[in-house]
Amino acid sequence: MGYDLKLRVWRGDRTGGELGDYTVEVEEGEVVLDAIHRLQATQAGDLAVRWNCKAGKCGSCSAEVNGRPRLMCMTRLSDFEPSETITVTPVRTFPVIRDLVTDVSFNYEKAKQVPSVKLTPRDEDGKRRMMQADVERGQEFRKCIECFLCQNVCHVVRDHEDNKEAFAGPRFFLRYAELDMHPLDTNDRRQLAQDAAGLGMCNITKCCTEVCPEGIHITDNAIIPMKERVVDRKYDPLVWLGNKIGLRTKDNEGRTEV
Amino acid sequence: MSDDRHPMTGNRTDSGQDTGFERHEYDVVVIGAGGAGLRAAIAAHDAGARVAVVCKSLLGKAHTVMAEGGIAASMGNVYPDDNWQVHFRDTMRGGKMLNNWRMAQLHAQEAPERVLELEEWGALFDRTKDGLISQRDFGGHRYARLAHVGDRTGLEMIRTLQQRVVALDIDVFMECTVTDIFKDGGARGGRVSGAFGYWRETGRFIVFEAPAVVLATGGIGKSYQVTSNSWEYTGDGHALAMKTGASLINMEFVQFHPTGMVWPPSVKGILVTESVRGDGGALKNSEGERFMFDYIPEYFKNETADSIEEAEGWYTDKKNNRRPPELLPRDEVARAINSEIKAGRGSPHGGVFLDIASRRDAEFIRRRLPSMYHQFKELADVDITAEPMEVGPTCHYVMGGVEVDPDTEESIVTGLYAAGEVAGGMHGSNRLGGNSLSDLLVFGRRAGHNAAYYAHRSRDKRPRVDEDDVRAASQAALAPFEIEGGGENPYTIQKDLQDVMQRLVGIIRKAEELEESLVEIQKLKERAKKLQVEGHRQYNPGWHLAIDLTNMLIVSECIAKAALERKESRGGHTRDDYPGPDDSWGQLNLVLTLAGGDFASPVDLKHQPLPVMPDDLKELFE
Numbered sequence: 001m002g003y004d005l006k007l008r009v010w011r012g013d014r015t016g017g018e019l020g021d022y023t024v025e026v027e028e029g030e031v032v033l034d035a036i037h038r039l040q041a042t043q044a045g046d047l048a049v050r051w052n053c054k055a056g057k058c059g060s061c062s063a064e065v066n067g068r069p070r071l072m073c074m075t076r077l078s079d080f081e082p083s084e085t086i087t088v089t090p091v092r093t094f095p096v097i098r099d100l101v102t103d104v105s106f107n108y109e110k111a112k113q114v115p116s117v118k119l120t121p122r123d124e125d126g127k128r129r130m131m132q133a134d135v136e137r138g139q140e141f142r143k144c145i146e147c148f149l150c151q152n153v154c155h156v157v158r159d160h161e162d163n164k165e166a167f168a169g170p171r172f173f174l175r176y177a178e179l180d181m182h183p184l185d186t187n188d189r190r191q192l193a194q195d196a197a198g199l200g201m202c203n204i205t206k207c208c209t210e211v212c213p214e215g216i217h218i219t220d221n222a223i224i225p226m227k228e229r230v231v232d233r234k235y236d237p238l239v240w241l242g243n244k245i246g247l248r249t250k251d252n253e254g255r256t257e258v
Numbered sequence: 259m260s261d262d263r264h265p266m267t268g269n270r271t272d273s274g275q276d277t278g279f280e281r282h283e284y285d286v287v288v289i290g291a292g293g294a295g296l297r298a299a300i301a302a303h304d305a306g307a308r309v310a311v312v313c314k315s316l317l318g319k320a321h322t323v324m325a326e327g328g329i330a331a332s333m334g335n336v337y338p339d340d341n342w343q344v345h346f347r348d349t350m351r352g353g354k355m356l357n358n359w360r361m362a363q364l365h366a367q368e369a370p371e372r373v374l375e376l377e378e379w380g381a382l383f384d385r386t387k388d389g390l391i392s393q394r395d396f397g398g399h400r401y402a403r404l405a406h407v408g409d410r411t412g413l414e415m416i417r418t419l420q421q422r423v424v425a426l427d428i429d430v431f432m433e434c435t436v437t438d439i440f441k442d443g444g445a446r447g448g449r450v451s452g453a454f455g456y457w458r459e460t461g462r463f464i465v466f467e468a469p470a471v472v473l474a475t476g477g478i479g480k481s482y483q484v485t486s487n488s489w490e491y492t493g494d495g496h497a498l499a500m501k502t503g504a505s506l507i508n509m510e511f512v513q514f515h516p517t518g519m520v521w522p523p524s525v526k527g528i529l530v531t532e533s534v535r536g537d538g539g540a541l542k543n544s545e546g547e548r549f550m551f552d553y554i555p556e557y558f559k560n561e562t563a564d565s566i567e568e569a570e571g572w573y574t575d576k577k578n579n580r581r582p583p584e585l586l587p588r589d590e591v592a593r594a595i596n597s598e599i600k601a602g603r604g605s606p607h608g609g610v611f612l613d614i615a616s617r618r619d620a621e622f623i624r625r626r627l628p629s630m631y632h633q634f635k636e637l638a639d640v641d642i643t644a645e646p647m648e649v650g651p652t653c654h655y656v657m658g659g660v661e662v663d664p665d666t667e668e669s670i671v672t673g674l675y676a677a678g679e680v681a682g683g684m685h686g687s688n689r690l691g692g693n694s695l696s697d698l699l700v701f702g703r704r705a706g707h708n709a710a711y712y713a714h715r716s717r718d719k720r721p722r723v724d725e726d727d728v729r730a731a732s733q734a735a736l737a738p739f740e741i742e743g744g745g746e747n748p749y750t751i752q753k754d755l756q757d758v759m760q761r762l763v764g765i766i767r768k769a770e771e772l773e774e775s776l777v778e779i780q781k782l783k784e785r786a787k788k789l790q791v792e793g794h795r796q797y798n799p800g801w802h803l804a805i806d807l808t809n810m811l812i813v814s815e816c817i818a819k820a821a822l823e824r825k826e827s828r829g830g831h832t833r834d835d836y837p838g839p840d841d842s843w844g845q846l847n848l849v850l851t852l853a854g855g856d857f858a859s860p861v862d863l864k865h866q867p868l869p870v871m872p873d874d875l876k877e878l879f880e
Contacts, residue, residue, distance in 0.1 A: 028522065030524040045793070049799065050315075053323065054524075056632070074636055097797055119377075126374070127335075127391075130385055142407070142413075143410065179380075182380070
């Protein structure tokens with residue numbers, strides 16, 4: 001039943017801050033976000049936290065709970081001992097705005113750099129046909145709720161601020177893979193994924209896959225196949241010849257490089 | 259202007275007050291970045307307008323993301339007999355004929371092309387065997403009609419529109435809340451001239467100068483204790499429209515979705531998609547009875563199975579069997595569940611049982627309902643492939659909203675448009691599942707297009723923002739910081755309001771309780787004049803709530819007032835003291851306006867006859 005939870009929450013802004021100690025009443029079946037909300041409603045009205053759906057569908061409430069990147073709405077208090085102190089801090093890879101809210105604009109910037117989908121014309125009846133088996137790969141990647149936890153744990157950017165310029169991160173490798181596997185898309189983004197998005201910098205440590213709350217197999221189903229596709233392109237003799245004589249705009253699948 | 263700006267949003271990151279207001283000029287400002295807002299922005303952009311989208315959360319987090327079941331559109335991919343007339347008829351009957359017929363017609367006619375457009379922009383819908391977009395069964399729809407992606411259709415829709423908006427390079431002001439809409443010539447003046455808001459991140463104010471504003475702010479669910487809605491659903495657009503002089507209709511009709519989670523407490527109210535029933539889930543009480551057979555209303559008798567055998571037969575042979583009563587419109591199912599619980603036949607945590615495990619194998623359930631599987635497993639320790647779920651009604655949707663012209667989506671205020679949940683009329687007294695996502699697309703596009711066209715026409719005589727109005731808006735927004743000592747905590751007032759609405763203006767209503775609710779809301783309005791917040795303006799949720807709360811109070815008063823006035827039961831409005839529908843009330847809309855320009859002013863109500871359906875459409879109901 002109900003008990004008093006000891007909660008440590010990071011309070012501060014970009015100039016600095018510290019962990020604050022609180023005691024919050026919690027009930028059976030609650031999650032970390034419930035405790036944070038009660039804290040906000042009763043003791044710290046100005047505690048900054050992002051959240052929307054509270055059901056693991058929107059990916060807003062990412063934070064680090066006892067050092068582990070999690071969605072606060074999907075982290076149940078019953079996973080901890082009632083006597084245990086739960087420490088909640090903002091995700092580390094992105095700059096703090098205030099308290100648990102961070103500046104995730106990096107991700108929105110990277111999103112702008114992915115050329116969008118461009119499909120072949122519709123069939124004569126105005127509809128399009130794709131087989132379920134062919135859309136399923138992309139569908140797995142489109143389950144992404146953009147919580148950016150994969151971006152947060154990816155060591156390429158987590159520990160190396162300098163890499164942010166040239167590295168889009170796992171969330172966007174998913175996007176590149178999704179588009180590359182779209183049955184009707186006509187754009188070829190493989191070179192772009194390799195060069196501008198920094199796919200080559202990923203050394204498949206699978207941290208992103210482990211942290212994904214949607215269980216998307218980011219590394220195995222998106223990043224590794226995408227790396228292979230980039231390599232296929234590089235070694236395709238027609239592509240090589242086309243590049244050599246300056247003729248090539250379409251690769252062997254009839255796509256246009258963007 | 260200061261150089262200390264956010265690289266992407268252009269958000270000023272200094273929080274000083276002496277540098278004046280940030281200003282932007284656009285043709286069309288869209289408030290809200292859910293399905294309707296993003297679709298409106300795309301349409302306005304395509305029509306050549308300079309567009310801004312302003313939203314309270316990050317892009318891609320709007321409530322549309324929560325939609326599960328699908329988008330209703332009569333594409334006829336599964337049942338070639340389906341067409342817009344059948345969809346139109348289903349929609350009108352589901353709304354108990356109180357819908358604006360023209361909106362229901364446009365919606366049914368245009369929805370298929372809006373879905374195909376999403377596919378064009380990258381959406382990956384589930385497919386039929388022939389490779390077409392698959393369509394699933396839902397309550398109140400005669401044919402399998404909902405285009406879907408598992409049970410996460412809303413996520414697919416928002417991501418697709420979001421990616422389209424990014425591809426078109428439309429300006430998005432994220433985590434920015436609009437608190438006022440300006441008109442030239444002051445509050446009682448003529449045309450829209452712009453909007454006023456604040457950056458949540460810094461608390462700094464921002465002024466938009468624009469001849470056209472599209473409201474796409476969604477609903478009002480946060481005024482209730484048990485709701486499937488997110489924190490953003492505070493009726494902002496409803497209240498902004500009223501403060502600007504526009505009118506609301508159908509506010510007495512609030513949809514309680516029959517199936518929300520009931521346990522554990524932390525997830526109480528979270529949606530359990532209707533697809534569970536569409537895909538074979540049965541509702542049972544504590545005695546194991548499929549009680550819905552006891553609640554088939556006269557109105558739907560001819561199309562509903564009256565025996566378990568026939569209902570079972572429907573899943574394999576839809577031609578020769580009628581639909582199971584679990585797939586009646588939502589208002590019917592929610593009332594039935596409510597009655598079973600009240601009669602003492604509820605589940606341990608105060609709901610009823612929803613069982614799909616008995617009919618479908620684990621693989622089917624995990625493939626068709628992955629989010630539901632995940633949600634129950636992670637949050638309630640329930641394996642829905644093996645055990646029944648416990649579910650109960652949850653406040654889900656408001657049918658009522660801004661009264662708009664059905665073709666242009668313009669309100670009675672020139673330059674003010676509304677689309678999606680914040681607009682009224684389309685769904686009458688009850689919305690069918692799946693008709694919301696299609697509504698967002700159809701009317702979002704229409705609103706954006708018409709707003710752009712209007713802005714273009716007024717390009718030589720653009721309205722001006724009055725500086726006195728800007729000052730007044732900033733003072734009003736800062737008021738909660740000015741109160742000294744003994745002020746009211748916004749979180750407490752919100753909780754008290756939720757308690758009043760849940761207890762007195764819920765699924766089943768009666769005169770005394772509604773009267774009491776109005777007295778209580780009045781008291782809360784008085785208390786809300788003394789809202790006080792701690793801290794400073796930078797990302798301060800207490801302050802944000804204090805501002806949203808005034809909107810919730812206006813909207814709650816509208817709901818209670820209209821519910822007290824309508825002396826009949828119809829759709830999402832059930833009166834214990836007037837249990838049946840009444841033909842004379844069936845011809846009337848209740849129109850609500852705000853007597854003054856701020857939240858404390860009284861709400862006025864008047865009767866207005868429904869628009870009359872032309873004869874060729876009437877024939878569809880004979």
